[in-house]
Amino acid sequence: MVELSSEDVIHSFYVPQFRVRQDVVPGMDIRAWFQPTVAGTYEIGCSQLCGLGHYRMRAQVFVHTQEDYDAWMKQAAQEASQ
DSSP states (O other): OEEEOOSSSOEEEEEGGGTEEEEEOTTOOEEEOOOOOSOEEEEEEEOSOOSTTGGGOEEEEEEOOHHHHHHHHHHHHHHHTO
């Protein structure tokens, strides 16, 4: 799940491989739920033409296997207890 908000204009959160697209309306807090099933790195983009900076609205989401996540949690717990 992601929590989305906008302060200026309408944007659109889009991850094509997850088949998720959610408009983000100024002044509203919007939640989008999805469940990725394949580990990997995926691009997030804005699919609503939103102004001069639209082309720069890119990010990545990293999907890890359950085993990798469990190993990371174990390591983080060990580091926190030191």
